[in-house]
Amino acid sequence: MKNYVAIICLLLTVGCASYKAVMPTQADVDRMAATYPNLDLAELNQGKMLFEKNCGNCHGLKNPAKKDAEGWGKTVPRMAAKMKKKGEVLTQKDQELIIRFLVTMGAKE
Numbered sequence: 859m860k861n862y863v864a865i866i867c868l869l870l871t872v873g874c875a876s877y878k879a880v881m882p883t884q885a886d887v888d889r890m891a892a893t894y895p896n897l898d899l900a901e902l903n904q905g906k907m908l909f910e911k912n913c914g915n916c917h918g919l920k921n922p923a924k925k926d927a928e929g930w931g932k933t934v935p936r937m938a939a940k941m942k943k944k945g946e947v948l949t950q951k952d953q954e955l956i957i958r959f960l961v962t963m964g965a966k967e
């Protein structure tokens with residue numbers, strides 16, 4: 859019986875585990891050349907860092923594949939507005955970097 863409970867707890871934990879951000883590579887930059895002609899790897903890495911720093915504080919990190927460019931373009935500013943109410947600032951530039959990271963990693967495969 860104890861084992862049974864332990865297994866259920868384990869399954870619940872794994873099932874609800876939040877997204878772990880994937881490290882971007884040059885291949886991701888190349889893949890997005892048509893969408894973001896000026897994108898570079900440093901920018902993607904900065905987007906990842908900002909995402910990890912700011913987007914897992916109220917809920918777990920969301921999977922980038924959940925939304926497309928239009929969706930993230932709306933959601934990130936919406937989240938930034940929530941942050942502002944708590945006195946945290948996510949600049950326009952930081953929002954754009956997060957959006958580029960999410961759209962790039964979400965469009966994988």
Ligand code: HEC
Nearest residue numbers: 912913914915916917920924933934937938940941944956
């Ligand atoms: C200040 C707290 C807070 C921070 C920081 C925050 N969120 Fe949220 N987020 C929420 C709350 C509350 C909800 C659920 C209510 C809602 O959707 O408005 C939510 C819901 C979501 C959802 C699901 C709803 C939807 O629109 O699809 C996504 C995706 C999301 N957040 C992404 C992000 C991203 C990306 C960031 C970083 C830019 C972020 N969140 C930072 C509070 C936060």
